[in-house]
Structure formats: C-alpha cells, structure tokens
Amino acid sequence: MRKIKVNLGERSYDIIIGSGILSKVGSYIASLNMGSHAYVITNKLISKKYAHLVCKSLEKNGISCKINNIKGNEGSKSLSVAGKVLNDLTRYGVGKKIFIVALGGGVVGDLAGFVASFYKRGVAYVQIPTTLLAQVDSSIGGKTAIDLPQAKNIIGSFYQPKLVFADTAVLKTLPKRQLQNGLAEVIKYAAIKDKALFLYLLKNYAKALSYNSAVLNFIIYRCAKIKAQIVSKDEKETKGLRTILNFGHTIGHAIEAAGKYKKYSHGQAVALGMIVAADISRRLALLKDGQYSELCSLIKKTGLPAKAKGVSFNNIMRLYLHDKKFIGSKNRFVLLKSIGNALVLSDIPPGIINSSIKQIF
Ligand SMILES: NC(=O)c1ccc[n+]([C@@H]2O[C@H](COP(=O)([O-])OP(=O)(O)OC[C@H]3O[C@@H](n4cnc5c(N)ncnc54)[C@H](O)[C@@H]3O)[C@@H](O)[C@H]2O)c1
Ligand SMILES: [Zn+2]
Structure with missing residues (x-):
C-alpha cells in the first residue's frame, strides 16, 4: 500500500x-x-x-x-x-x-x-x-x-x-475499452511530465493491457503523484500549472463532440488530440520528429486510434473554433518541448493547426 x-x-x-x-x-x-x-x-x-x-x-x-x-x-x-x-x-x-x-x-x-x-x-x-x-x-x-x-x-x-x-x-x-481510455490519460502524464514513465510504458504496454497488477500499480502511483503535485501547486487552475493536464484535450474535446460522444470515447479522442498537439509542436520546431513518432507509436500499441474515422475534418474544425470562442479569441495549446516536458503556447498560426489536424485523416 x-x-x-x-x-x-x-x-x-x-x-x-x-x-x-x-x-x-x-x-x-x-x-x-x-x-x-x-x-x-x-x-x-x-x-x-x-x-x-x-x-x-x-x-x-x-x-x-x-x-x-x-x-x-x-x-x-x-x-x-x-x-x-x-x-x-x-x-x-x-x-x-x-x-x-x-x-x-x-x-x-x-x-x-x-x-x-x-x-x-x-x-x-x-x-x-x-x-x-x-x-x-x-x-x-x-x-x-x-x-x-x-x-x-x-x-x-x-x-x-x-x-x-x-x-x-x-x-x-474493467472492460478493455475502459482500460485503454485510462491509458490515454496515463500516456498524457508521461508525455507532459515523466519521461521515465514514457519509457516504462513503451516496455510494458502489453502487460498493462493484460491487467498486470504490478504494472498497473506502478503506473497509477506515478500518475497520481504527478496530479497531486500539480494540484498542490495550482488548486484552482489560476497559475497556469494545472493547464498542462489538458494536453491533447483541446482537439480531443472537438473530436469527442464531432462523434456525438458515441463514436469516440474520451480517451480515444484525447489520443488523437495528443497526436495533433505533438504534430503542432513538431511543426513549430519544439519537438523532435523521433519523439513525435515514439508518441504515435505508443498510442497505436495501446490500441488507441492514430487516425480519425467516421468524423469529418470540417466538423472538428467547426467545433474547435466554437470552443475557442467560448474560452477567448486567442488559441492556446499545451505543446511538447520534448517527451516529459510541456509548455503552453498561444497564438499559434491557424495554418499550422489546420495542417496538424489534417495529419489524423
Ligand atoms: N473531475 C475531473 O477532474 C475529471 C477528470 C477527467 C474526467 N472526468 C470525468 O470522468 C468521466 C469519465 O469517467 P470514467 O472514464 O471513469 O467513466 P465512467 O465513470 O463512465 O465509467 C465507465 C464504465 O465503467 C464501469 N465501471 C467502473 N468501474 C468498473 C469496474 N471496476 N469494473 C467494471 N466496470 C466498471 C462503469 O459502470 C461505466 O459503465 C467523464 O464524465 C469526465 O468528464 C473528470
Ligand atoms: Zn481527460
């Protein structure tokens, strides 16, 4: 315990x-x-x-x-x-x-x-x-x-x-789909804050998918620790620290809504959103191509989607822009400088966002 x-x-x-x-x-x-x-x-x-x-x-x-x-x-x-x-x-x-x-x-x-x-x-x-x-x-x-x-x-x-x-x-x-749903958030924690966890997941994803108790215990402890640390520093998301937990969620939410909350589970949509955010990071020369590929590969190995099917590009764009209007006129994304190292950036050129969303089709 x-x-x-x-x-x-x-x-x-x-x-x-x-x-x-x-x-x-x-x-x-x-x-x-x-x-x-x-x-x-x-x-x-x-x-x-x-x-x-x-x-x-x-x-x-x-x-x-x-x-x-x-x-x-x-x-x-x-x-x-x-x-x-x-x-x-x-x-x-x-x-x-x-x-x-x-x-x-x-x-x-x-x-x-x-x-x-x-x-x-x-x-x-x-x-x-x-x-x-x-x-x-x-x-x-x-x-x-x-x-x-x-x-x-x-x-x-x-x-x-x-x-x-x-x-x-x-x-x-827990049904497998729900396990994968949670693993999407686990990959999120690794990507934004814990490179060692990322490497551990690359090695142990199959054990996690087969409900291996030691692997799940390890993963849950690491992620809960990260969340506890972030919440302890920024309880009400007023200092910008808690924001990094939204990695993959900006486009993820639009994908979830585009699929009317049926086509994609939250975790599946976040997986696609993380690929988009990592692709933006790569296009802005923040993230190395190799690390982008590693993230995509881990997502696929976990059985999460890397391509969006059954939802349209236009719909995702429309819902993303609607969401943005709701929050404020500037766009804002959680991006990666490297695996385990996130940053929040605003005012990303719309052309880049557009191209990165196209990547998942
Ligand atoms: N408060 C927050 O900070 C926060 C963060 C992320 C997500 N959320 C919210 O969490 C919700 C999604 O939660 P979720 O993914 O846990 O889904 P969920 O609560 O809908 O549970 C998924 C399914 O798994 C079943 N289930 C639960 N535990 C089980 C078990 N041990 N064995 C078998 N079946 C089991 C449930 O009955 C349900 O059918 C969303 O509403 C989302 O908005 C909140
Ligand atoms: Zn989430």
Whole structure:
C-alpha cells in the first residue's frame, strides 16, 4: 500500500493506492471522523461487485452504510439526477451526521463531489475510484461537475475530497475499452511530465493491457503523484500549472463532440488530440520528429486510434473554433518541448493547426 499527499493546507488529504485493499477502507474513513453515516453513491454494476466490501468494512468500524445506485452513464451527470440524489439525501439525512462516498468511475465521482459540495453547503466526501481514468485523474483534485445539454462539465465547483482510496484490484473487472481510455490519460502524464514513465510504458504496454497488477500499480502511483503535485501547486487552475493536464484535450474535446460522444470515447479522442498537439509542436520546431513518432507509436500499441474515422475534418474544425470562442479569441495549446516536458503556447498560426489536424485523416 502506498500513500501520496495532496498538500492544500487545511484541505490536504491522502491518496492511498494498493491492490486488494478495499476491505480496509472502513478504518481509514473512520480515522477521519467525518460522521457515523456513509451515503454511498455508485451504480448497479459496481455496487454488485464491490459495495458489499465497502459497506462491510464501514460497518465493522461503526459507520452505517446507505447505497444509492445511479445510472452508469454520462447522462447521470445532470441537474435532474443531482436533484434526485439531493432529495434522497435530505430525506435520509434527518438528524444524522452524513458524509458521502463516491464508489465508481469519473461519472459517479464528478456527480458525488458535486452533490457533496452543495448538500448543507458542503459535507465531507471520499473518492473510491474504480476505473483507471478515475484512479489516475478524476478522483484527484476536487473538480466536481455535471453537464448541461449545451456543454459538458459546465456546472461545478472545486471541492476537495477528504480521502482518495484506490484499490487497483478492482480494475480486473474493467472492460478493455475502459482500460485503454485510462491509458490515454496515463500516456498524457508521461508525455507532459515523466519521461521515465514514457519509457516504462513503451516496455510494458502489453502487460498493462493484460491487467498486470504490478504494472498497473506502478503506473497509477506515478500518475497520481504527478496530479497531486500539480494540484498542490495550482488548486484552482489560476497559475497556469494545472493547464498542462489538458494536453491533447483541446482537439480531443472537438473530436469527442464531432462523434456525438458515441463514436469516440474520451480517451480515444484525447489520443488523437495528443497526436495533433505533438504534430503542432513538431511543426513549430519544439519537438523532435523521433519523439513525435515514439508518441504515435505508443498510442497505436495501446490500441488507441492514430487516425480519425467516421468524423469529418470540417466538423472538428467547426467545433474547435466554437470552443475557442467560448474560452477567448486567442488559441492556446499545451505543446511538447520534448517527451516529459510541456509548455503552453498561444497564438499559434491557424495554418499550422489546420495542417496538424489534417495529419489524423
Ligand atoms: N473531475 C475531473 O477532474 C475529471 C477528470 C477527467 C474526467 N472526468 C470525468 O470522468 C468521466 C469519465 O469517467 P470514467 O472514464 O471513469 O467513466 P465512467 O465513470 O463512465 O465509467 C465507465 C464504465 O465503467 C464501469 N465501471 C467502473 N468501474 C468498473 C469496474 N471496476 N469494473 C467494471 N466496470 C466498471 C462503469 O459502470 C461505466 O459503465 C467523464 O464524465 C469526465 O468528464 C473528470
Ligand atoms: Zn481527460
């Protein structure tokens, strides 16, 4: 079992990472004195597999456990589901000191964090991430969110959990597509901040894809550490440091939207976005051709796409420009100086962006 600290003064918390540790979560939670009633937000599928372990462990430590299964898809990150959960919490919570437990992937985590930040003007919550993406990314850093039909993650808050408890053994039941989804974010961390991790991935990608426990533990620890360090320095993305976590996401978001959130998963779209951003870096003479090729090769080996199919170039351009208008008139990209070394640049010549997007067709 390994521990990483997110250093945020009085909002500091630990990330615990280990394999087969779910049955120990109760004692960790009890030591935080958040209350005697846990309200566990999860979904049916995850609940069936893992909620009994969590609840048994909580009850052993004198904490009661109430489970609310929400639907297991992005549609649950909505005002209406948040409203229903808040209503249920209010009914259940009369006279109780409640805290919230998010048991699931990023959807459950984002919604549970959102609800925790608003119920009684904020109650404590714990993240128990069960997808690779959630273990390396969404459970850490306190970004909570729900979607509106007009835009993803458009309503939310910065609200830090009291604990992130990642049992890597639960990834064994994760579908391959979801594992690859998370690996896209892992490649992102390596590309922006950790060359040694990049080399490790080039050597061990096949083991990661076959759910090798030692490899996944290593990867998750390294990525969680990077996220914890960045969040500790720039909690609310006001200093520009947290921005580098968006590597591959500018064009990635446009690709996801162009495929109507069905054609490409988030990780697949980010993989294509990373290729575009690395290609821009190469055209600006920041990144060497060889390193660009290594990144493309790792993406392909992981089973992530290097070419966009079933979405049009024009649509991606249109959605990217719309997004840019939303954020501000200047374009801004996270680029690479080398593998493991990112920078943020604005005002990139539109011709270069155009050519780099064409590369993925
Ligand atoms: N808050 C943040 O900083 C942040 C960062 C990145 C992404 N996100 C958000 O995260 C969400 C995506 O999260 P995700 O990729 O984890 O997807 P997800 O939460 O939709 O989970 C994917 C699927 O895997 C299933 N699942 C989860 N754990 C499982 C397990 N152990 N075994 C079997 N099946 C399991 C779920 O039921 C679901 O069907 C998006 O809404 C995105 O906006 C948030
Ligand atoms: Zn992402």
